Amino acid sequence: MANKKKQKASQSRAHRRAWWIWGILVALAAGVIGYIVYSINTSEQRLAPGFGLGGVTYCQAVPNFAKEMGYDESAIMSTNETLKGLFIYDRPLEVGQPLTNVYQHPSWDDAGYLGTPVNDGLGNIYAAPAPRVNLFDNPPEQQNTVYKVDTDIGVMAEFIRLPFPAPMPPDNPFGIIGLTYDCDTNSLYAASIYGSDREAEVGIIYHIDLDSGEVVSQLENMDTFGLGVFNRVLGKRLYFGLTRKSEVWSVALGNDGKIRGEPRFEFSMAGWGADGDDKARRIVFRRADEMFVRGSAFNYNLIAGSERIQTDYLLRYNAEQDIWLRVDDSQ
Amino acid sequence: MNQRVIRILFSTTIIILITVSCATPLGESSSTPTPLGAVVPRATLNPEQYPLPALKAQATLVSTILRQPIPIQLMVGLDSERAQAQEIAALDPRFQGDLWDASSGAPLRNEIFGVYPMRESDITEATSQCHQSACYRVEMYNYARNLTTVGFVSIDDGTLLSVTKMPDTQPDVPTYLVDLAVQIASKSPEVAAALGYSPDSEDAVMANTKTALNLTRCQRSRHLCVAPTFVTGERALWAIVDLTDGVLVGVRWTDVGDPGGPAVTERSLQDEVVTQLYCDQTTPLARGDWSMDFILTSSDGLRISSVLFKDRAVLESAKLVDWHVSYSATEAFGYSDAIGCPIFSQAAVVAFQGPTVEDLVVSGEAVGFVLEQEFWGEQWPLPCSYYYEQRFEFYNDGRFRVVAGNVGRGCGTNGTYRPVLRLAFAGENSFAAWTGAAWESWLTEGWQSQSESEPTADGYQYRLADSTGAGFYIEPGRGQFSDGGRGDNAYIYATLDHPDLDEGDTDMITIGPCCNVNYEQGPERFLNDEPIEGANLVLWYVAQIENDGTPGQQYCWAESALDRGVYVAKEYPCYAGPMFVPISGP
Numbered sequence: 001m002a003n004k005k006k007q008k009a010s011q012s013r014a015h016r017r018a019w020w021i022w023g024i025l026v027a028l029a030a031g032v033i034g035y036i037v038y039s040i041n042t043s044e045q046r047l048a049p050g051f052g053l054g055g056v057t058y059c060q061a062v063p064n065f066a067k068e069m070g071y072d073e074s075a076i077m078s079t080n081e082t083l084k085g086l087f088i089y090d091r092p093l094e095v096g097q098p099l100t101n102v103y104q105h106p107s108w109d110d111a112g113y114l115g116t117p118v119n120d121g122l123g124n125i126y127a128a129p130a131p132r133v134n135l136f137d138n139p140p141e142q143q144n145t146v147y148k149v150d151t152d153i154g155v156m157a158e159f160i161r162l163p164f165p166a167p168m169p170p171d172n173p174f175g176i177i178g179l180t181y182d183c184d185t186n187s188l189y190a191a192s193i194y195g196s197d198r199e200a201e202v203g204i205i206y207h208i209d210l211d212s213g214e215v216v217s218q219l220e221n222m223d224t225f226g227l228g229v230f231n232r233v234l235g236k237r238l239y240f241g242l243t244r245k246s247e248v249w250s251v252a253l254g255n256d257g258k259i260r261g262e263p264r265f266e267f268s269m270a271g272w273g274a275d276g277d278d279k280a281r282r283i284v285f286r287r288a289d290e291m292f293v294r295g296s297a298f299n300y301n302l303i304a305g306s307e308r309i310q311t312d313y314l315l316r317y318n319a320e321q322d323i324w325l326r327v328d329d330s331q
Numbered sequence: 332m333n334q335r336v337i338r339i340l341f342s343t344t345i346i347i348l349i350t351v352s353c354a355t356p357l358g359e360s361s362s363t364p365t366p367l368g369a370v371v372p373r374a375t376l377n378p379e380q381y382p383l384p385a386l387k388a389q390a391t392l393v394s395t396i397l398r399q400p401i402p403i404q405l406m407v408g409l410d411s412e413r414a415q416a417q418e419i420a421a422l423d424p425r426f427q428g429d430l431w432d433a434s435s436g437a438p439l440r441n442e443i444f445g446v447y448p449m450r451e452s453d454i455t456e457a458t459s460q461c462h463q464s465a466c467y468r469v470e471m472y473n474y475a476r477n478l479t480t481v482g483f484v485s486i487d488d489g490t491l492l493s494v495t496k497m498p499d500t501q502p503d504v505p506t507y508l509v510d511l512a513v514q515i516a517s518k519s520p521e522v523a524a525a526l527g528y529s530p531d532s533e534d535a536v537m538a539n540t541k542t543a544l545n546l547t548r549c550q551r552s553r554h555l556c557v558a559p560t561f562v563t564g565e566r567a568l569w570a571i572v573d574l575t576d577g578v579l580v581g582v583r584w585t586d587v588g589d590p591g592g593p594a595v596t597e598r599s600l601q602d603e604v605v606t607q608l609y610c611d612q613t614t615p616l617a618r619g620d621w622s623m624d625f626i627l628t629s630s631d632g633l634r635i636s637s638v639l640f641k642d643r644a645v646l647e648s649a650k651l652v653d654w655h656v657s658y659s660a661t662e663a664f665g666y667s668d669a670i671g672c673p674i675f676s677q678a679a680v681v682a683f684q685g686p687t688v689e690d691l692v693v694s695g696e697a698v699g700f701v702l703e704q705e706f707w708g709e710q711w712p713l714p715c716s717y718y719y720e721q722r723f724e725f726y727n728d729g730r731f732r733v734v735a736g737n738v739g740r741g742c743g744t745n746g747t748y749r750p751v752l753r754l755a756f757a758g759e760n761s762f763a764a765w766t767g768a769a770w771e772s773w774l775t776e777g778w779q780s781q782s783e784s785e786p787t788a789d790g791y792q793y794r795l796a797d798s799t800g801a802g803f804y805i806e807p808g809r810g811q812f813s814d815g816g817r818g819d820n821a822y823i824y825a826t827l828d829h830p831d832l833d834e835g836d837t838d839m840i841t842i843g844p845c846c847n848v849n850y851e852q853g854p855e856r857f858l859n860d861e862p863i864e865g866a867n868l869v870l871w872y873v874a875q876i877e878n879d880g881t882p883g884q885q886y887c888w889a890e891s892a893l894d895r896g897v898y899v900a901k902e903y904p905c906y907a908g909p910m911f912v913p914i915s916g917p
Contacts, residue, residue, distance in 0.1 A: 133679035134653075134667040134841035170629045170838050171675035198675045245593075274499030275550040276594060297550070299602065299674040301681060304666065306715035306742075307708050 044235040048255040051184050051236075055285030056229045059121035059183035065154035066123070069103065077117050077125055082305065084137060085109030086117060086127060086149065086156065107156040111147050112137035116282065118181045118188070120210060123151035126159065126188055128176035133304050140168040143175025144194045146208070160213060165202040165220075166195030172300050178240070180227040180283075185257030186210045189238060191224040198300075205240065205251075207259055217258040219251055225298065228283035229253065230291070234322060239266065239291070241280025243298050246270040248280050248324075267324055269295055273311035281310075289317040291324055368569075368583035369521050370604045370684045375899060376577050383518060385511050386577045390895065393440055397896050402430055402438035403471065406446060406505065412486055413446040416467035420482035423491040429473050429480065432893060439475040440896030444502040446470070449483060457493040458483045466492070470502035474575050475897045477501070477553045501555050508574055509557065516559040516570035519579040525568050526561060547571050549580065549597040551683060551709060556580065556597060562587060569595040575897055601683045602673045609685045610672040616688065618700050621725045625686060625702065629838045630669035630677035631753075633686055633704035633721050640729050644757035647828070647867075649733050651721050652839050653853065654680075655749040655873075657846035658742060665746070665845035670706040670719050677840060680706045680717050691724055699726035712889035712900040715742040719750075720904070732812070734908035735874065739889035744880035748887055749852055751842060752872040752908065753835050755828050756795060760802055761864050762825040763794045770794055776858045778824040778850050778871075781807045793823060796914055798865060803911040808874065812910065817886065819874035819907040824854040828867035835869065874907035 052058070062073050066088055074091040086108040090101045115130035128146050131138035148159035162176070178191030188210055193203040203223035209216045224240040236253035246269040252260045269278050278295030286292050296310045297303075315324040381387035396404045403421050406413075420426045421443070430441055449458065449466040458466060464487040471480045479497040484490070504512075516522050523529040547569070549556035554575035561568045567587050571580040583600045593599055608614075609627040613636075616623050623638040623646075631650040638646035657665035671678030682704060691699040702723040708716035720736030735750035763770040764779060765787050786792040789804070790811060796802030808819035826834065834857045835842075843853030854871035878887035885903035892901040 134669055135677060136667050136841035136844055140840070170677065171672075173677045173840075270594065274548075275598070276548050276596065277550070277598065297598070301672070301674055301676040302669070302679040304679055304708065304715065306713075307679075307710050309709075 043261060044252045045254045045260065047231055047233055047235050048184075051231055051255070052288075053231050053233065054288035056182045056184050056231060056236075057118075057180075057285075060119040060181065061121055061123040061151075063119070063123035063125060063149065063151040063154065065150075065152060071101070077119070079114035079117055079127060079130070080305075084113050085111070086114055086125070105149075105154050105156065108149070110156060111142055111145070112139075114147070115177060115179065117149075118179045120181055120186065120188070121183055125149040125151075125156075126179060126181070127156075128179060128190065130177065131173055131302055133302050135173055140173070140175075143168070143173075144192055146176065146179070146188070146190055160208060160215070162190060162192055162194075162204075162206050162215065164192065164194040165204065166197075166200065168194060169197040171197050173302055174300070177243070178225050178227045178281075180229060180238075182229040182236075182253075182257055184231070184236070185253075185255070187229075187257035189227050189229070191227050191240060193223045193243060193300075196223050196300075201244065203243070205238070205259070207253075207257060209257070219259050219263060222249075222263065224249075226280045226283040226294070228285055228291070230285050230317075232317075232319065232322065239283050241269075241283060241293070243279055243300070246272070246277055246279055246295075248283070248293065267315070267326075269293070269313070272313060272326075275309065275311075278311060289319070291315040291317065366525075366584050367607055368525065368581060368600060368604055370581040370601050371519075371521055371579050372684050372687060374578060375894075378895070381577075383514055383577075385514055389511065389577070393895060397438045397440065401427065402441055402896070403427075404440075404442035406443045409446055412465065413467060415486055415489075416484040417443055417446050417469055419484045419486075419489060420469040420471075420491055423482070423494075425494045426469075426471070426480060426482045426491060428494075429476060429478055429496070432475075435893070437893050438896060439473055439893070441471055441473050444470050444472050444505050453483065455493070458485075460485060460488070461492070464488070472502055472555065474555060475893070477555070499553065504555070504557055504574070509559075511577075512557045512572040512574060513559045515572045515577060515579060516561075519570070521579060521582050522561070522568065522570050525582050525584065526563065530561060545569060545595070547594070547596050549573060551597055551601070551707075552576075552580075558595060569600075571595070571597055571600060573597075605673055605682050605685055606675070609682070610676075616702065618688065618725070619727055620729075621700075627682055627685075627704070628671050629675075630671045630840065631838050632670040632706065632719075633682075633702075633723075635702070635723055638731075638757075640725075640731075645731070647755035647757050648836070649723070649752070649754045651719075651735055652751040652753050652835065652842050654717070654719055654735075654737070655751065655843060655845050655847070655852060656717075656741060657747050657749075657848065659745045659747070667841045667843065667845045668717060668719070669841060670721075671838075677838075678706070680708050680719055682706055691726065698728075699724065699730075701725070711738075712740045712891055712902075714740060717741060718889065718902075720906075722906070722908075729913040730910060732908055732910040733872070734814075734906050736904050736906045737876065737878075737887045738902050738904045739878065739887055741878060741887070744878060744888075746878045746887070747848075748876045748878065748905075749873050750876075750907065751853055752874075753839075753854075754870045754872070755836065756868050756870065758797055758867070759865050760795050760797050760868050761866075762868060762870070763796070765792055765794070772864060773825055774864055775860045775862055776824075776826045778822055778855065778858065780850065781819060781821045781823065791912065794914070795868065795870065795911075800914060802914050804914060805870075806910040806912060807872075808907050808909065812906070814906045815886075815904065816906050817876075819872075819876070819909070821875065821907070821909070822850045822852060822854075822871075822873040824850075824858065824871035824873075825863055826854065826857040826869045826871065827859075827861045827863050828869045830867070872909055876905050876907050878905070 078087045089099045111129045114127040117125045117127040129138045144162045146159045149156045175194040176192045188208040190206045195202050205219040207217040223243040225243045226241040237250040239250045248266045249263045251263040279298040280293045282294035284292045293313045314327045447468045467484045469482040479500040481495045483492045517530045545558040545560045547558040554573045558569045558571045569583045581600045613624045613626045620641045623635045625635045634650040636648040654668040669678045673681040686704040690697040691701045704721045706719045710716040711718045718738040722734035724732040763772045790806045791804035793805035808816050810818045852873045887905040888903040890901045891898045
């Protein structure tokens with residue numbers, strides 16, 4: 001009787017042991033598979049055939065409504081410092097010439113003062129509110145919304161309200177402060193610092209698929225400013241300026257435009273320019289190897305355009321080392 | 332058993348280690364936190380009263396040089412070749428391009444900072460001959476324009492080969508200016524207060540207290556600045572010295588072992604000190620029979636609160652909500668400016684320094700004190716940049732005045748400034764206006780233009796009093812306050828202070844548009860015909876001040892003028908705001 005009990009207990013232990021071993025093996029296998037999947041999703045993806053090297057804004061088009069109104073390819077879509085909303089006008093032949101053929105659709109000032117607009121391949125214009133010296137024309141509830149001017153009818157309407165991690169605090173009057181477009185993937189990237197304050201950095205870069213009009217990936221907990229996508233042989237990268245430091249960082253993008261992996265430091269702008277504390281408020285790729293950075297001070301407070309000192313910097317890509325080197329600075 | 336004990340001990344140790352590591356944030360030091368620093372209020376040295384002999388000697392030298400045909404302070408003690416290079420550059424018209432003011436022809440302050448043999452990296456097509464011959468690089472600094480001019484000189488040919496101009500750039504500073512900066516820092520009370528003793532030149536070279544000159548920038552003044560740094564133990568005291576004006580800008584402590592910290596500059600120093608001392612915390616102030624708290628807000632300027640006179644509550648709070656600026660030449664052109672903290676705020680015109688408290692002197696006698704705060708645009712006094720002031724005047728006899736000031740310059744000479752003052756009174760009061768014959772109480776919320784009624788013989792136009800009759804007469808500005816004011820032409824609003832509704836108690840985002848020319852300046856949104864007799868009241872006061880840039884009549888205006896070879900701001904301020912006069916001893 002006692003032997004039978006011992007035998008039963010021994011069998012039960014062996015059974016439990018077997019379950020443990022299987023459990024551990026399954027967990028290990030799941031871990032390995034998970035790691036492989038994670039690694040694939042977060043590592044750089046080599047540039048897809050058909051995507052050219054360099055900047056990715058080659059397809060940006062003049063809106064159809066503007067062409068019908070007689071504007072040509074050189075027409076300027078402006079959200080300048082003093083006029084509220086979006087305007088279109090003929091490119092002046094000389095600097096300082098009075099603007100000609102200025103047009104503003106009645107809906108173009110509905111969102112108050114706007115930040116730099118970007119066009120897509122069809123000529124639709126995307127812009128986000130950007131307060132100048134007050135929030136009277138730019139109420140906080142509008143500031144995490146991207147607006148779209150339809151290429152055919154020229155009417156501006158809300159395109160997407162981006163979610164925000166925290167309500168707008170009194171010490172940060174900004175929401176979306178950077179936009180860029182990628183022709184390869186028909187993607188819009190929006191940098192928002194809505195909800196960030198002195199203690200909490202809760203900014204998000206949103207990747208919006210313009211085919212679906214939905215956010216399909218995002219990079220969290222970084223307050224960022226100027227944005228630009230650049231194609232290297234090694235893959236796509238989204239470059240962005242930080243708002244709290246004079247630094248430019250980047251993050252890998254997949255060939256579908258999705259944000260992949262962890263961001264990395266690219267270069268510091270500390271000491272550059274007359275003031276030495278410029279932040280990269282705009283990033284544009286001009287040629288296959290040139291990055292143009294517009295720097296200015298940013299301290300999370302409002303500032304009149306007339307008060308802002310901006311300096312332009314030119315950097316060249318070193319493909320061998322996958323780094324950017326400053327060439328020169330010019331006002 | 333032993334194994335069990337070991338296991339328990341091991342587990343306990345791990346738990347203790349985890350607990351301890353969780354309770355101690357990474358990077359936290361056991362030493363006391365590094366103190367912050369101080370900002371010195373902006374000032375230009377009085378030419379009659381230089382604080383250092385070296386500054387007086389320098390001023391005399393500059394004055395002499397500005398009278399010379401070529402206003403360049405040359406370097407002395409150079410060897411013959413360098414002296415020759417300096418002379419060749421200084422006499423060449425191409426090198427002299429920025430020596431004088433373009434419009435007046437008045438001389439600017441220029442100085443040769445260095446003459447160096449040309450480096451290989453300096454050689455360009457224009458200076459290619461310098462591969463074979465002796466060439467020098469002559470560096471000149473223009474104090475007025477914050478401009479560096481570099482001349483490349485061939486000694487063999489006796490010619491200036493090329494000239495390069497670098498705006499907003501300073502060359503390496505000559506040794507005598509380094510010494511001057513160390514002197515200015517060493518003799519300043521702010522450095523002595525921070526170090527706990529007055530350092531002198533000998534202290535600066537003692538083994539345990541080293542000094543080193545750090546590079547820095549004055550992004551706001553656009554002046555030549557350097558930072559003598561006093562190292563004591565693990566901390567370094569940066570003393571930013573403005574060599575253009577010969578003054579200390581401020582002091583800032585840093586940890587010696589923190590190379591990754593942001594650079595200490597005029598802007599970073601001012602922003603951090605103002606934010607931490609005046610935006611993050613309320614400061615109590617008691618002087619004479621008055622006491623109050625004050626704090627810098629995100630967008631409502633300096634806010635005073637809990638104001639008492641002889642222990643009697645007078646004001647819950649007072650602040651300046653908006654500055655509405657409109658220009659008559661263009662319809663609806665203007666700005667609604669908010670004033671407040673320099674970083675992380677909704678303000679566009681910000682505080683570079685904290686408030687000051689000074690005696691209020693009338694006819695040579697101190698009759699009270701004034702709490703004053705200034706706010707600047709980064710480019711003031713250039714066009715379309717602004718400089719605002721808030722003044723709270725408290726008199727020993729119980730009177731007080733809340734003042735909004737403007738020092739231009741704005742975008743034109745056809746501007747109207749409308750500061751929106753908000754005063755929440757303590758206790759329950761009734762509001763009345765003088766009809767010309769009697770005081771008429773306002774039964775419900777309302778507004779009135781100052782021009783709609785006449786003041787009493789004593790100049791009082793409104794009255795705010797409690798049920799016992801105690802309170803204040805209100806005397807709007809009509810140019811009677813001896814501060815250059817030309818009259819307020821104000822709108823006055825009385826609204827109910829709801830205990831359960833925020834109608835401006837907390838920081839307000841912009842309350843109104845820039846360019847309304849009537850009473851619709853923002854406070855009207857709180858007018859709901861609510862009864863206000865014997866109630867908690869808020870008084871809104873919106874003065875309307877027209878600026879003037881006409882020579883001889885300037886008002887709310889500022890201009891750049893040359894003083895001792897550098898540009899300084901010439902100020903023509905305007906002030907507006909009501910005086911509150913006690914009805915009876917409160």
